[in-house]
Amino acid sequence: MSVFREVTLAAPVAVFKLTEDFNNDPFPDKVNLGVGAYRTDESKPWVLPVVKKVEKIIAHDDRLNHEYLPILGLPEFRSSASKIVLGDDSSAIQEDRVGAVQCLGGTGALKIGAEFLKRFYNGNNNTKTPVYVSAPTWENHNDLFISAGFEDIRPYSYWDAEKRGLDFSGFLGNLESCPERSIFVLHACAHNPTGTDPSQEQWKQIAEVMKRRKLFVFFDSAYQGFATGSLEKDAWAVRYFVSMGFEMFCAQSFSKNFGLYNERVGNLTIVARNSDLLKRVLSQMEKIVRITWSNPPTQGARLVAVTLNSPDLFAEWKDNVRTMADRVLLMRSQLKAKLRTLGTPGTWDHITNQIGMFSFTGLNPKQVEYLIKEKNVRWQRDADSTAV
């Protein structure tokens, strides 16, 4: 009699299952349009040249050791990571009211932020505060906030399937009608999975409502630099909100823009009204980190810190990022052109209007199934659309 006999078999995570099926497929011309990682034109993973360079520097630096990092992480990583998203000239940083927690990728940053908010936001242990995530959103957002203890995860209107664009009035409607102090998870740029971002004017309106209705801003920033090729452009929304005086969290991932997926490099940037509050917040974050992973892993954070803090390496990195962003833009442009030439029914402007790694093609589940089964092209199934 096993103590585990009542344990049910959990369904696999969809995106990993997709890649597993792809790997098992013997068809010579198979294509994987599923998992969100960069591929070269040869369809291979790409270790950024600057990363390879810095890895060698680190391996040969005999002054480095493996002593525990502080609970909140490598200080030079945390500060340079926050600077990357908020800008070199950030007054919030100058005012000493920006802090950070080095985390395990974007997931870890969201997790620590969610755990903190559950304990301390809108009362103590107020698990009833509504958490709004976009419809659709990254499949892990929902479960993540639930695992942190929140009981009320709601969707906010986002994707308009008919017009294949942002349902802006729906979005604003949710912002106006939700309970005050609700938490909103916003995608900083390159929305996953739709690739559809608000325009600057739309962000301004979103911010106005959020400020008026005291909603909490929790940015998920996984594609800075990767979306347009410009770090500044991709951080515009985050910086705008900071300039509007919001207190907020920003979960940053360096998985994609550094290609460091498996070293789990993330940063939870915190903007508070002043440094005293920040200090108290960080002290509580330490407690949460301590009982989760104790202190974070070094390798990835060192790589990023060394790169961001050296002018030459930083320039080289920006170049590598542009290489990736440019290839994606080229593929978007070529795919649309080909579909047009083939006379494929429908409009395909959204392929080039959308931004970042993903495109919501507008193909329906039957069409997706056809592609997978008959054409050995693998990609995500969603309720009524597909992500490429």
Added chain:
Amino acid sequence: MSVFGEVPQAPPVAVFKLTADFREDSHPVKVNLGVGAYRTDDCQPWVLPVVKKVEHLIVQDDGLNHEYLPILGLPEFRSAASKVALGDDSTAIKENRVGAVQALGGTGALRIGADFLRRWYNGVNNTATPVYVSAPTWENHNGVFTDAGFKDIRSYHYWDAANRGLDYAGLLHDLENAPEHSIFVLHACAHNPTGTDPTQEEWKAIAEVMKRRKLFPFFDSAYQGFASGDLDRDAWAIRYFVSEGFELFVAQSFSKNFGLYNERVGNLTVIARDGDNLSRTLSQMEKIVRTTWSNPPSQGARIVSKTLNSPELFAEWKENVKTMADRVLLMRDQLKTKLVGLGTPGTWDHITQQIGMFSFTGLNSKQVEYLIKEKHVYLMASGRINMCGLTSKNMDYVAQSIHEAVTNVQ
């Protein structure tokens, strides 16, 4: 008006605060016997030679990339790590009922195990199942299980302060009286903070009670190899329990025995009755990992995996581990000899009887305060010292300081 207006300042973690105070101390002869990390005889951190070698191999290998690991981690790391704990000849492994989750150090392994048990053990979401931790224990055990949702964390008798040894009768008594199905966190070897382990005979008796009363063994194994210098010896208790047919968890840390503290290399080894129960359990652990860190970091696991899976590197690693263990044993021996030589009141046999990185000196909090304030010798308020902080150069000073503390302060 801030949304953070009501957030109170949290106190710092004691052991990190101690090291921070030590750093700020400008006294020339200061000694840090606090945080649990190995130091050389020059009081420096030590990157194991085999680690440096493997790091170079990894950085030169252009066949490697940074693609996401599977959620449960690097497969060759997980299997090699479980094998180190259970033995090459483990029948449980051959019977395909051993699995593992690569986790963020020992902490991460405990966390995933605790999160799983709260959801699935002794009923579904049974937060009332008592969790027993030793008195005393590593200061983070309580917090990890509490945050996983368990409402009833209790202590089991362990340290007998009067006799400076194991309160064996008390331990057995608690096992006999714990509610059935209670979870017990057991230190596989080199108990933290007391350095006092049950003997093999005592472990057998513990296992007998636990089996009879259906108690769940959750081993915390942070010092395998580091305690006695011998991997198999340090894993004896775990292997005994497995051979007795228990289903159990082992939270393994490679922070100390690989000196890879900051790469967060851990492994939760899971032993189930059969492969089917195992695979269901692992599937649920995937869900927990996905909402915690999604998938684990690669670097440390690659280093450990490469080392364990290569006969030459494995042999070299065992040598490096023995170097650390031997230095600790030498320091224990010398400290006791010095204290006896100084005629310091009391008995000091426990210094050499205890095992692993730590020694529960038996010093009281006043004596500890004296050592920190007057002698600039930093140790935990409990009287716990890290033997690795001792060196041939500071040995006399520390022994003399302890002597003064014991004779001047009561």
